[in-house]
Amino acid sequence: MHAPDGNRLAALAALLADPTRARMCLALLDGRAWTAGELARHTGVGASTASDHLSRLVRGGLLAQQRQGRHRYVRLADTRAAHLVETLAAQAEPTPVGERPRNLRTVRADRALALARTCYDHLAGRLGCALTEAMTHRGLLCQDTGFALTDAGLAWFAEHGIPLPRTGRRPLVRACLDFTERRTHLAGAAGAALCRHALASHWCVPAGTGRALRVTDHGERAWRELLGIEASALR
Protein backbone atom coordinates (compact mmCIF):
# COMPACT_ATOMS: atom_id res chain seq x y z
CA MET A 1 0.00 0.00 0.00
CA HIS A 2 2.98 2.28 -0.49
CA ALA A 3 5.11 3.42 -3.38
CA PRO A 4 8.46 1.71 -3.81
CA ASP A 5 11.16 3.12 -1.62
CA GLY A 6 14.40 4.39 -3.10
CA ASN A 7 16.36 3.69 0.04
CA ARG A 8 15.43 0.03 0.12
CA LEU A 9 16.11 -0.35 -3.56
CA ALA A 10 19.52 1.29 -3.15
CA ALA A 11 20.35 -0.90 -0.17
CA LEU A 12 19.52 -4.02 -2.15
CA ALA A 13 21.50 -2.89 -5.18
CA ALA A 14 24.44 -1.96 -2.95
CA LEU A 15 24.74 -5.61 -1.94
CA LEU A 16 25.69 -6.46 -5.52
CA ALA A 17 27.53 -3.23 -6.24
CA ASP A 18 30.89 -4.55 -5.08
CA PRO A 19 32.93 -6.77 -7.41
CA THR A 20 33.82 -9.22 -4.66
CA ARG A 21 30.25 -9.64 -3.47
CA ALA A 22 29.07 -9.90 -7.07
CA ARG A 23 31.56 -12.69 -7.76
CA MET A 24 30.39 -14.49 -4.65
CA CYS A 25 26.77 -14.37 -5.76
CA LEU A 26 27.66 -15.49 -9.27
CA ALA A 27 29.55 -18.44 -7.85
CA LEU A 28 26.56 -19.33 -5.69
CA LEU A 29 24.38 -19.43 -8.81
CA ASP A 30 25.39 -23.08 -9.06
CA GLY A 31 22.82 -23.66 -6.33
CA ARG A 32 25.22 -25.33 -3.96
CA ALA A 33 26.31 -24.18 -0.52
CA TRP A 34 29.88 -22.89 -0.30
CA THR A 35 31.99 -22.39 2.80
CA ALA A 36 33.27 -18.93 3.66
CA GLY A 37 36.85 -20.03 3.00
CA GLU A 38 36.05 -21.38 -0.44
CA LEU A 39 34.47 -18.10 -1.41
CA ALA A 40 37.39 -16.14 0.01
CA ARG A 41 39.85 -18.10 -2.13
CA HIS A 42 37.54 -17.97 -5.14
CA THR A 43 37.31 -14.19 -5.00
CA GLY A 44 40.91 -13.65 -3.96
CA VAL A 45 40.37 -11.70 -0.73
CA GLY A 46 41.35 -12.33 2.84
CA ALA A 47 39.26 -14.44 5.18
CA SER A 48 38.20 -11.50 7.30
CA THR A 49 37.08 -9.53 4.26
CA ALA A 50 35.06 -12.43 2.95
CA SER A 51 33.46 -12.96 6.34
CA ASP A 52 32.39 -9.34 6.40
CA HIS A 53 30.90 -9.53 2.91
CA LEU A 54 28.99 -12.69 3.71
CA SER A 55 27.52 -11.22 6.88
CA ARG A 56 26.31 -8.27 4.88
CA LEU A 57 24.76 -10.43 2.18
CA VAL A 58 23.02 -12.58 4.79
CA ARG A 59 21.75 -9.52 6.66
CA GLY A 60 20.42 -8.16 3.36
CA GLY A 61 18.41 -11.32 2.83
CA LEU A 62 20.18 -12.38 -0.34
CA LEU A 63 22.01 -15.31 1.24
CA ALA A 64 21.07 -17.91 3.81
CA GLN A 65 23.68 -19.40 6.11
CA GLN A 66 24.01 -22.59 8.02
CA ARG A 67 26.73 -23.30 10.55
CA GLN A 68 28.14 -26.77 10.63
CA GLY A 69 30.99 -27.52 12.97
CA ARG A 70 33.71 -25.02 12.26
CA HIS A 71 32.37 -24.26 8.80
CA ARG A 72 29.93 -21.59 7.70
CA TYR A 73 27.95 -22.63 4.68
CA VAL A 74 26.14 -20.00 2.64
CA ARG A 75 23.77 -20.34 -0.28
CA LEU A 76 21.40 -18.09 -2.17
CA ALA A 77 18.43 -17.49 0.10
CA ASP A 78 15.71 -18.63 -2.31
CA THR A 79 14.73 -18.77 -5.96
CA ARG A 80 13.76 -15.11 -5.86
CA ALA A 81 17.26 -14.14 -4.88
CA ALA A 82 18.67 -16.39 -7.59
CA HIS A 83 16.30 -14.90 -10.12
CA LEU A 84 17.48 -11.44 -9.12
CA VAL A 85 21.15 -12.25 -9.62
CA GLU A 86 20.35 -13.91 -12.95
CA THR A 87 18.39 -10.91 -14.19
CA LEU A 88 21.12 -8.50 -13.21
CA ALA A 89 23.85 -10.66 -14.66
CA ALA A 90 21.99 -11.10 -17.93
CA GLN A 91 21.54 -7.36 -18.24
CA ALA A 92 25.17 -6.72 -17.39
CA GLU A 93 26.50 -9.16 -19.94
CA PRO A 94 26.34 -7.40 -23.33
CA THR A 95 30.11 -7.12 -23.58
CA PRO A 96 30.96 -4.69 -26.37
CA VAL A 97 33.11 -7.08 -28.39
CA GLY A 98 36.14 -6.34 -26.22
CA GLU A 99 38.70 -9.06 -26.73
CA ARG A 100 39.85 -9.89 -23.26
CA PRO A 101 43.11 -11.62 -22.40
CA ARG A 102 42.52 -15.36 -22.51
CA ASN A 103 44.64 -18.40 -22.12
CA LEU A 104 44.00 -21.99 -23.02
CA ARG A 105 42.57 -22.93 -19.66
CA THR A 106 39.94 -20.20 -19.61
CA VAL A 107 38.98 -21.00 -23.19
CA ARG A 108 38.42 -24.62 -22.23
CA ALA A 109 36.45 -23.67 -19.15
CA ASP A 110 34.31 -21.21 -21.08
CA ARG A 111 33.66 -23.82 -23.72
CA ALA A 112 32.52 -26.35 -21.18
CA LEU A 113 30.27 -23.76 -19.58
CA ALA A 114 28.80 -22.82 -22.95
CA LEU A 115 27.90 -26.42 -23.75
CA ALA A 116 26.04 -27.43 -20.63
CA ARG A 117 25.76 -26.04 -17.14
CA THR A 118 23.34 -25.44 -14.33
CA CYS A 119 21.80 -22.03 -13.85
CA TYR A 120 20.95 -22.10 -10.14
CA ASP A 121 18.59 -25.06 -10.35
CA HIS A 122 17.85 -25.67 -14.03
CA LEU A 123 19.77 -26.55 -17.19
CA ALA A 124 21.37 -23.81 -19.28
CA GLY A 125 23.97 -23.37 -21.97
CA ARG A 126 23.64 -24.95 -25.37
CA LEU A 127 21.98 -27.98 -23.82
CA GLY A 128 19.37 -25.89 -22.02
CA CYS A 129 18.54 -23.93 -25.15
CA ALA A 130 18.48 -27.04 -27.33
CA LEU A 131 15.99 -28.82 -25.14
CA THR A 132 13.84 -25.73 -24.83
CA GLU A 133 13.83 -25.43 -28.61
CA ALA A 134 13.07 -29.13 -29.03
CA MET A 135 10.21 -28.98 -26.57
CA THR A 136 8.79 -25.99 -28.41
CA HIS A 137 9.20 -27.71 -31.78
CA ARG A 138 7.39 -30.78 -30.49
CA GLY A 139 4.49 -28.75 -29.14
CA LEU A 140 5.30 -29.39 -25.48
CA LEU A 141 6.10 -25.75 -24.82
CA CYS A 142 4.34 -22.78 -26.39
CA GLN A 143 6.30 -19.58 -26.92
CA ASP A 144 4.00 -17.93 -29.45
CA THR A 145 1.92 -16.04 -26.97
CA GLY A 146 4.02 -16.14 -23.84
CA PHE A 147 5.92 -18.98 -22.25
CA ALA A 148 3.85 -21.93 -21.06
CA LEU A 149 3.63 -25.71 -21.06
CA THR A 150 0.96 -27.20 -23.31
CA ASP A 151 -1.28 -30.12 -22.35
CA ALA A 152 1.05 -32.32 -24.36
CA GLY A 153 3.91 -30.91 -22.31
CA LEU A 154 2.24 -31.78 -19.03
CA ALA A 155 1.61 -35.28 -20.35
CA TRP A 156 5.24 -35.57 -21.45
CA PHE A 157 6.51 -34.87 -17.93
CA ALA A 158 4.07 -37.38 -16.44
CA GLU A 159 4.88 -40.00 -19.06
CA HIS A 160 8.59 -39.88 -18.27
CA GLY A 161 8.08 -39.97 -14.54
CA ILE A 162 9.31 -36.44 -13.87
CA PRO A 163 7.22 -35.11 -10.99
CA LEU A 164 5.92 -31.56 -11.32
CA PRO A 165 4.97 -29.85 -8.08
CA ARG A 166 1.31 -28.96 -8.26
CA THR A 167 1.61 -26.74 -5.25
CA GLY A 168 3.49 -23.60 -4.49
CA ARG A 169 3.43 -20.02 -5.62
CA ARG A 170 6.48 -20.61 -7.76
CA PRO A 171 5.64 -20.39 -11.46
CA LEU A 172 5.66 -23.74 -13.20
CA VAL A 173 7.69 -22.41 -16.08
CA ARG A 174 9.63 -19.23 -16.52
CA ALA A 175 11.87 -17.94 -19.32
CA CYS A 176 15.49 -17.41 -18.30
CA LEU A 177 17.88 -15.52 -20.54
CA ASP A 178 21.04 -17.46 -21.31
CA PHE A 179 24.43 -15.80 -20.85
CA THR A 180 26.17 -17.47 -23.71
CA GLU A 181 23.41 -18.31 -26.16
CA ARG A 182 21.52 -15.02 -25.83
CA ARG A 183 18.31 -17.01 -26.03
CA THR A 184 15.73 -17.98 -23.47
CA HIS A 185 15.63 -21.39 -21.90
CA LEU A 186 13.28 -23.25 -19.59
CA ALA A 187 13.36 -22.24 -15.93
CA GLY A 188 10.82 -22.33 -13.12
CA ALA A 189 9.60 -25.39 -11.24
CA ALA A 190 9.45 -27.51 -14.40
CA GLY A 191 12.99 -26.52 -15.36
CA ALA A 192 14.22 -27.47 -11.91
CA ALA A 193 12.41 -30.82 -12.00
CA LEU A 194 13.89 -31.65 -15.39
CA CYS A 195 17.37 -30.74 -14.16
CA ARG A 196 17.02 -32.89 -11.03
CA HIS A 197 15.81 -35.79 -13.15
CA ALA A 198 18.68 -35.42 -15.63
CA LEU A 199 21.26 -35.45 -12.84
CA ALA A 200 19.60 -38.33 -10.99
CA SER A 201 19.48 -40.36 -14.20
CA HIS A 202 23.11 -39.52 -14.94
CA TRP A 203 22.22 -37.96 -18.28
CA CYS A 204 24.55 -35.20 -17.15
CA VAL A 205 27.33 -35.25 -14.58
CA PRO A 206 29.19 -32.33 -13.01
CA ALA A 207 32.40 -31.47 -14.86
CA GLY A 208 35.07 -29.85 -12.74
CA THR A 209 34.36 -27.73 -9.74
CA GLY A 210 32.08 -25.09 -11.22
CA ARG A 211 28.66 -25.16 -12.77
CA ALA A 212 29.74 -26.93 -15.94
CA LEU A 213 28.13 -30.26 -16.84
CA ARG A 214 29.13 -33.06 -19.17
CA VAL A 215 26.53 -34.97 -21.16
CA THR A 216 27.16 -38.71 -20.79
CA ASP A 217 26.82 -41.26 -23.59
CA HIS A 218 23.77 -42.50 -21.75
CA GLY A 219 22.47 -38.93 -21.74
CA GLU A 220 23.03 -38.44 -25.45
CA ARG A 221 20.81 -41.43 -26.16
CA ALA A 222 18.19 -40.17 -23.70
CA TRP A 223 17.99 -36.68 -25.16
CA ARG A 224 17.72 -38.14 -28.65
CA GLU A 225 14.99 -40.58 -27.71
CA LEU A 226 13.00 -38.16 -25.59
CA LEU A 227 13.27 -34.96 -27.60
CA GLY A 228 15.04 -35.82 -30.83
CA ILE A 229 18.13 -33.82 -29.91
CA GLU A 230 21.13 -34.96 -31.94
CA ALA A 231 24.46 -35.15 -30.14
CA SER A 232 25.96 -32.94 -32.81
CA ALA A 233 23.79 -30.07 -31.58
CA LEU A 234 25.62 -30.21 -28.27
CA ARG A 235 29.13 -29.57 -29.54
Added chain:
Amino acid sequence: MHAPDGNRLAALAALLADPTRARMCLALLDGRAWTAGELARHTGVGASTASDHLSRLVRGGLLAQQRQGRHRYVRLADTRAAHLVETLAAQAEPTPVGERPRNLRTVRADRALALARTCYDHLAGRLGCALTEAMTHRGLLCQDTGFALTDAGLAWFAEHGIPLPRTGRRPLVRACLDFTERRTHLAGAAGAALCRHALASHWCVPAGTGRALRVTDHGERAWRELLGIEASALR
Protein backbone atom coordinates in the same frame (compact mmCIF):
# COMPACT_ATOMS: atom_id res chain seq x y z
CA MET B 1 31.05 -17.31 -24.87
CA HIS B 2 32.27 -16.32 -21.43
CA ALA B 3 31.13 -16.64 -17.85
CA PRO B 4 29.37 -13.67 -16.33
CA ASP B 5 31.73 -11.03 -15.09
CA GLY B 6 31.55 -9.80 -11.51
CA ASN B 7 32.95 -6.42 -12.40
CA ARG B 8 30.25 -5.69 -14.94
CA LEU B 9 27.54 -6.94 -12.61
CA ALA B 10 28.89 -4.75 -9.82
CA ALA B 11 29.08 -1.72 -12.10
CA LEU B 12 25.49 -2.19 -13.13
CA ALA B 13 24.29 -2.67 -9.56
CA ALA B 14 26.28 0.38 -8.45
CA LEU B 15 24.12 2.52 -10.71
CA LEU B 16 21.14 1.72 -8.53
CA ALA B 17 23.05 1.50 -5.26
CA ASP B 18 22.61 5.18 -4.42
CA PRO B 19 19.30 6.38 -2.93
CA THR B 20 19.14 9.44 -5.16
CA ARG B 21 19.76 7.50 -8.38
CA ALA B 22 17.32 4.82 -7.23
CA ARG B 23 14.62 7.42 -6.67
CA MET B 24 15.29 8.84 -10.12
CA CYS B 25 14.86 5.48 -11.78
CA LEU B 26 11.71 4.75 -9.80
CA ALA B 27 10.25 8.07 -10.91
CA LEU B 28 11.12 7.26 -14.51
CA LEU B 29 9.16 4.02 -14.21
CA ASP B 30 6.14 6.03 -15.32
CA GLY B 31 7.58 5.75 -18.82
CA ARG B 32 7.71 9.47 -19.45
CA ALA B 33 10.74 11.65 -20.05
CA TRP B 34 11.68 13.96 -17.19
CA THR B 35 13.95 16.99 -17.31
CA ALA B 36 17.08 17.09 -15.19
CA GLY B 37 15.62 19.88 -13.06
CA GLU B 38 12.42 18.00 -12.34
CA LEU B 39 14.40 15.02 -11.13
CA ALA B 40 16.66 17.23 -9.04
CA ARG B 41 13.68 18.74 -7.23
CA HIS B 42 11.95 15.37 -6.98
CA THR B 43 14.96 13.81 -5.28
CA GLY B 44 15.86 16.88 -3.25
CA VAL B 45 19.45 17.40 -4.41
CA GLY B 46 21.22 20.27 -6.12
CA ALA B 47 21.18 20.69 -9.88
CA SER B 48 24.85 19.88 -10.21
CA THR B 49 24.48 16.68 -8.23
CA ALA B 50 21.52 15.56 -10.31
CA SER B 51 23.38 16.31 -13.52
CA ASP B 52 26.23 14.15 -12.36
CA HIS B 53 23.93 11.26 -11.47
CA LEU B 54 22.12 11.43 -14.78
CA SER B 55 25.34 11.40 -16.77
CA ARG B 56 26.39 8.32 -14.90
CA LEU B 57 23.09 6.54 -15.51
CA VAL B 58 23.21 7.40 -19.20
CA ARG B 59 26.80 6.23 -19.50
CA GLY B 60 25.81 3.00 -17.81
CA GLY B 61 23.14 2.39 -20.44
CA LEU B 62 20.20 2.51 -18.06
CA LEU B 63 18.89 5.85 -19.27
CA ALA B 64 18.59 7.51 -22.67
CA GLN B 65 18.81 11.24 -23.02
CA GLN B 66 17.58 13.76 -25.51
CA ARG B 67 18.51 17.41 -25.51
CA GLN B 68 15.87 19.88 -26.44
CA GLY B 69 16.64 23.57 -26.26
CA ARG B 70 17.87 24.32 -22.80
CA HIS B 71 16.35 21.16 -21.36
CA ARG B 72 17.79 17.71 -20.96
CA TYR B 73 15.18 15.01 -21.10
CA VAL B 74 15.97 11.55 -19.79
CA ARG B 75 13.96 8.36 -19.87
CA LEU B 76 14.62 4.70 -19.19
CA ALA B 77 16.69 3.38 -22.07
CA ASP B 78 14.43 0.50 -23.06
CA THR B 79 12.05 -2.11 -21.72
CA ARG B 80 14.96 -4.19 -20.51
CA ALA B 81 16.12 -1.38 -18.29
CA ALA B 82 12.57 -0.86 -17.04
CA HIS B 83 12.23 -4.57 -16.37
CA LEU B 84 15.44 -4.48 -14.38
CA VAL B 85 14.29 -1.64 -12.15
CA GLU B 86 10.93 -3.34 -11.66
CA THR B 87 12.54 -6.62 -10.67
CA LEU B 88 14.87 -4.98 -8.21
CA ALA B 89 12.13 -2.81 -6.74
CA ALA B 90 9.80 -5.76 -6.35
CA GLN B 91 12.47 -7.70 -4.50
CA ALA B 92 13.30 -4.73 -2.31
CA GLU B 93 9.72 -4.10 -1.28
CA PRO B 94 8.95 -6.66 1.44
CA THR B 95 8.82 -4.00 4.14
CA PRO B 96 8.84 -5.71 7.52
CA VAL B 97 5.61 -4.18 8.77
CA GLY B 98 7.43 -1.03 9.84
CA GLU B 99 4.89 1.71 10.41
CA ARG B 100 6.31 4.69 8.66
CA PRO B 101 5.38 8.29 9.34
CA ARG B 102 2.41 9.17 7.14
CA ASN B 103 0.23 12.16 6.72
CA LEU B 104 -3.08 12.57 4.96
CA ARG B 105 -1.54 13.60 1.68
CA THR B 106 0.74 10.59 1.38
CA VAL B 107 -2.12 8.29 2.34
CA ARG B 108 -4.25 9.76 -0.45
CA ALA B 109 -1.42 9.50 -2.95
CA ASP B 110 -0.68 5.92 -1.94
CA ARG B 111 -4.34 5.06 -2.26
CA ALA B 112 -4.55 6.51 -5.76
CA LEU B 113 -1.41 4.60 -6.72
CA ALA B 114 -2.81 1.39 -5.33
CA LEU B 115 -6.01 1.68 -7.34
CA ALA B 116 -4.65 2.28 -10.80
CA ARG B 117 -1.31 3.34 -12.20
CA THR B 118 1.09 2.74 -15.01
CA CYS B 119 4.08 0.48 -14.50
CA TYR B 120 6.49 1.79 -17.12
CA ASP B 121 4.22 1.05 -20.10
CA HIS B 122 1.43 -1.20 -18.86
CA LEU B 123 -1.40 -1.02 -16.31
CA ALA B 124 -0.76 -1.94 -12.70
CA GLY B 125 -2.33 -1.55 -9.28
CA ARG B 126 -5.70 -2.99 -8.42
CA LEU B 127 -6.92 -2.25 -11.95
CA GLY B 128 -4.01 -4.09 -13.53
CA CYS B 129 -4.48 -7.12 -11.31
CA ALA B 130 -8.27 -7.10 -11.76
CA LEU B 131 -8.06 -7.16 -15.52
CA THR B 132 -5.38 -9.83 -15.47
CA GLU B 133 -7.60 -11.92 -13.23
CA ALA B 134 -10.66 -11.28 -15.41
CA MET B 135 -8.77 -12.23 -18.56
CA THR B 136 -7.62 -15.42 -16.89
CA HIS B 137 -11.13 -16.21 -15.64
CA ARG B 138 -12.54 -15.73 -19.15
CA GLY B 139 -9.96 -18.00 -20.72
CA LEU B 140 -8.10 -15.24 -22.55
CA LEU B 141 -4.97 -15.71 -20.52
CA CYS B 142 -3.63 -19.01 -19.23
CA GLN B 143 -1.64 -19.05 -15.99
CA ASP B 144 -1.89 -22.75 -15.22
CA THR B 145 1.29 -23.77 -16.94
CA GLY B 146 3.10 -20.47 -17.37
CA PHE B 147 1.85 -17.11 -18.52
CA ALA B 148 0.48 -16.93 -22.06
CA LEU B 149 -2.37 -15.64 -24.17
CA THR B 150 -4.81 -18.27 -25.45
CA ASP B 151 -6.27 -18.34 -28.95
CA ALA B 152 -9.37 -16.75 -27.49
CA GLY B 153 -7.15 -14.04 -26.02
CA LEU B 154 -5.59 -13.28 -29.38
CA ALA B 155 -9.07 -13.07 -30.89
CA TRP B 156 -10.20 -10.78 -28.07
CA PHE B 157 -7.46 -8.26 -28.82
CA ALA B 158 -8.26 -8.35 -32.55
CA GLU B 159 -11.99 -8.09 -31.92
CA HIS B 160 -11.60 -4.91 -29.91
CA GLY B 161 -9.24 -3.30 -32.36
CA ILE B 162 -6.20 -3.41 -30.09
CA PRO B 163 -3.21 -4.00 -32.35
CA LEU B 164 -0.65 -6.53 -31.16
CA PRO B 165 2.80 -6.23 -32.68
CA ARG B 166 3.56 -9.45 -34.51
CA THR B 167 7.18 -8.59 -34.85
CA GLY B 168 9.94 -7.96 -32.40
CA ARG B 169 11.93 -9.99 -29.94
CA ARG B 170 9.95 -8.55 -27.08
CA PRO B 171 7.76 -11.21 -25.46
CA LEU B 172 4.08 -10.76 -26.21
CA VAL B 173 3.13 -11.25 -22.60
CA ARG B 174 5.15 -11.25 -19.43
CA ALA B 175 4.20 -11.50 -15.77
CA CYS B 176 5.07 -8.42 -13.72
CA LEU B 177 4.93 -8.49 -9.93
CA ASP B 178 2.77 -5.74 -8.47
CA PHE B 179 4.16 -3.58 -5.64
CA THR B 180 0.92 -3.07 -3.81
CA GLU B 181 -1.13 -6.14 -4.67
CA ARG B 182 1.70 -8.66 -4.38
CA ARG B 183 0.22 -10.44 -7.38
CA THR B 184 1.28 -10.70 -10.98
CA HIS B 185 -0.30 -8.64 -13.70
CA LEU B 186 -0.09 -8.52 -17.47
CA ALA B 187 3.03 -6.89 -18.93
CA GLY B 188 4.93 -7.34 -22.18
CA ALA B 189 3.89 -6.09 -25.61
CA ALA B 190 0.24 -7.03 -25.05
CA GLY B 191 0.15 -5.22 -21.72
CA ALA B 192 1.62 -2.13 -23.32
CA ALA B 193 -0.87 -2.25 -26.20
CA LEU B 194 -3.78 -2.56 -23.78
CA CYS B 195 -2.49 0.37 -21.74
CA ARG B 196 -2.08 2.55 -24.84
CA HIS B 197 -5.59 1.66 -25.93
CA ALA B 198 -7.08 2.41 -22.52
CA LEU B 199 -5.45 5.84 -22.41
CA ALA B 200 -6.34 6.66 -26.01
CA SER B 201 -9.96 5.67 -25.37
CA HIS B 202 -9.99 7.71 -22.15
CA TRP B 203 -10.92 4.69 -20.07
CA CYS B 204 -8.22 5.96 -17.74
CA VAL B 205 -6.75 9.44 -17.41
CA PRO B 206 -3.62 10.55 -15.57
CA ALA B 207 -4.35 11.67 -12.02
CA GLY B 208 -1.90 14.17 -10.62
CA THR B 209 1.70 14.38 -11.65
CA GLY B 210 2.87 10.88 -10.92
CA ARG B 211 2.00 7.48 -12.29
CA ALA B 212 -1.45 7.35 -10.76
CA LEU B 213 -4.47 6.94 -13.03
CA ARG B 214 -8.17 7.56 -12.53
CA VAL B 215 -10.77 5.29 -14.13
CA THR B 216 -13.40 7.43 -15.86
CA ASP B 217 -17.13 6.69 -15.86
CA HIS B 218 -16.72 5.81 -19.49
CA GLY B 219 -13.92 3.49 -18.49
CA GLU B 220 -15.96 1.77 -15.80
CA ARG B 221 -18.57 0.85 -18.42
CA ALA B 222 -15.90 -0.32 -20.82
CA TRP B 223 -14.16 -2.61 -18.31
CA ARG B 224 -17.51 -4.07 -17.31
CA GLU B 225 -18.63 -4.72 -20.88
CA LEU B 226 -15.29 -6.05 -22.10
CA LEU B 227 -14.17 -8.13 -19.14
CA GLY B 228 -17.01 -8.11 -16.64
CA ILE B 229 -15.05 -6.10 -14.09
CA GLU B 230 -17.39 -4.42 -11.61
CA ALA B 231 -16.58 -0.88 -10.57
CA SER B 232 -16.70 -1.98 -6.95
CA ALA B 233 -13.62 -4.10 -7.55
CA LEU B 234 -11.66 -0.94 -8.29
CA ARG B 235 -12.23 0.81 -4.98
Added chain:
DNA sequence: GGCACCGTGCGGCGGCGACCGAAGCGTCGC
Protein backbone atom coordinates in the same frame (compact mmCIF):
# COMPACT_ATOMS: atom_id res chain seq x y z
C1' DG C 1 45.59 -31.73 26.31
C1' DG C 2 47.94 -29.93 22.36
C1' DC C 3 47.68 -28.50 17.78
C1' DA C 4 45.93 -27.21 13.28
C1' DC C 5 42.32 -24.96 11.19
C1' DC C 6 38.15 -22.06 10.17
C1' DG C 7 35.88 -18.13 11.04
C1' DT C 8 35.18 -13.42 13.52
C1' DG C 9 36.10 -8.69 15.82
C1' DC C 10 39.00 -4.62 15.78
C1' DG C 11 42.01 -0.83 14.43
C1' DG C 12 43.81 1.51 10.69
C1' DC C 13 44.60 2.90 6.04
C1' DG C 14 43.37 4.46 1.47
C1' DG C 15 40.30 5.55 -2.13
C1' DC C 16 35.95 6.31 -4.08
C1' DG C 17 31.94 9.03 -4.54
C1' DA C 18 27.98 12.00 -3.03
C1' DC C 19 27.22 16.51 -2.19
C1' DC C 20 27.51 21.56 -2.52
C1' DG C 21 28.67 26.36 -4.22
C1' DA C 22 30.47 29.23 -7.66
C1' DA C 23 31.55 30.21 -12.19
C1' DG C 24 30.63 29.44 -17.05
C1' DC C 25 27.92 28.28 -21.29
C1' DG C 26 24.01 27.87 -24.23
C1' DT C 27 19.00 28.88 -24.93
C1' DC C 28 14.73 31.35 -24.61
C1' DG C 29 11.89 35.55 -23.99
C1' DC C 30 11.17 40.42 -23.82
Added chain:
DNA sequence: GCGACGCTTCGGTCGCCGCCGCACGGTGCC
Protein backbone atom coordinates in the same frame (compact mmCIF):
# COMPACT_ATOMS: atom_id res chain seq x y z
C1' DG D 1 21.00 42.71 -26.64
C1' DC D 2 19.92 41.93 -22.05
C1' DG D 3 18.42 39.25 -18.27
C1' DA D 4 16.39 34.98 -16.70
C1' DC D 5 16.76 30.26 -16.77
C1' DG D 6 18.47 25.33 -17.26
C1' DC D 7 22.25 22.77 -17.18
C1' DT D 8 27.27 21.64 -16.78
C1' DT D 9 32.06 21.81 -15.13
C1' DC D 10 35.32 22.31 -11.50
C1' DG D 11 37.31 22.34 -6.82
C1' DG D 12 36.89 20.94 -2.33
C1' DT D 13 35.01 18.58 1.72
C1' DC D 14 33.45 14.72 4.16
C1' DG D 15 31.87 10.27 5.18
C1' DC D 16 31.54 5.58 3.87
C1' DC D 17 33.49 1.18 2.82
C1' DG D 18 36.68 -2.38 1.04
C1' DC D 19 40.82 -4.19 2.34
C1' DC D 20 44.40 -6.00 5.35
C1' DG D 21 46.93 -7.86 9.58
C1' DC D 22 46.52 -9.37 13.98
C1' DA D 23 44.61 -11.41 17.95
C1' DC D 24 41.10 -14.31 19.68
C1' DG D 25 37.38 -17.98 20.27
C1' DG D 26 35.46 -22.32 18.77
C1' DT D 27 35.82 -26.81 16.54
C1' DG D 28 37.78 -31.14 15.14
C1' DC D 29 41.71 -34.37 15.08
C1' DC D 30 45.40 -37.02 17.06
